[in-house]
Amino acid sequence: MVDPVLDIRDIRKQFGALKASDGISLDLKQGEIHALIGPNGAGKSTLIGQIAGRLKPDSGSVHFLGQDISTQSTVQRARLGLGRTFQVSALAMENTVLENVVLGALGNRGKAFGFFKPVMHDKELLLQARAALERVELIDDEACITAELSHGQRRQLEVAVALTMQPKAFLMDEPMAGMGADGSKKLTKLLRELSNDAPILLVEHDMDAVFALADRISVLVYGKIIATGSVDEIRANPDVRTAYLGDEGGV
């Protein structure tokens, strides 16, 4: 087992004069949820984009399971087991829940759609898809059209799709966004369970979720990590309180 699973070293990315990533180093260890927090515009999405391969850093490297993946494409990274989730738009809204998971699993295998063997009759794919739906508690809704799911259920479905890729690490960009209190609670529980399968790098604005879930928190401000530590350490850190959490004693 390689630890850290993900190792980001001195990532730099500038947009014109703006240093969106100003020498960021962080890692993700087996079994943990590492939350990345910071004010709007701090550079969180830019960093996730560079880890996932959607954006090319100006310099620095990304190592995944001991391998330098800095020059690999998003698809190559996903195939190695870097699971990016909560791209709700990636779901096919007119398809059923089960079809979405089967298509996800199929995409991961890198197979073309079979003309003569309809994929929805592929026993192995169906087994894999149903196991994933079971995990996210959507198995009773497998025949539902995705467009009819609630926002929270779509998030669960995204997780199921990600699970079929057998990820070795998850990148999650604001999973709690748009969720009500009940949905957040359910998703929090699910993410905790998922972290046993693969560690999670979690970008999240919902501080209740972050404090409930994170084993470690890194705080990003103006493209730089100003602190990394446990929930208690981050809550007590005076720089973090001033720069981000607001020093009002209520954190």
Ligand SMILES: Nc1ncnc2c1ncn2[C@@H]1O[C@H](COP(=O)(O)OP(=O)(O)OP(=O)(O)O)[C@@H](O)[C@H]1O
């Ligand atoms: N393609 C781009 N071109 C120019 N500037 C960009 C580009 N992408 C991001 N930026 C700028 O880089 C900075 C970091 O943006 P980013 O979206 O990474 O922040 P963030 O921490 O994810 O913010 P939020 O919490 O609001 O999602 C911002 O000032 C943003 O305006």
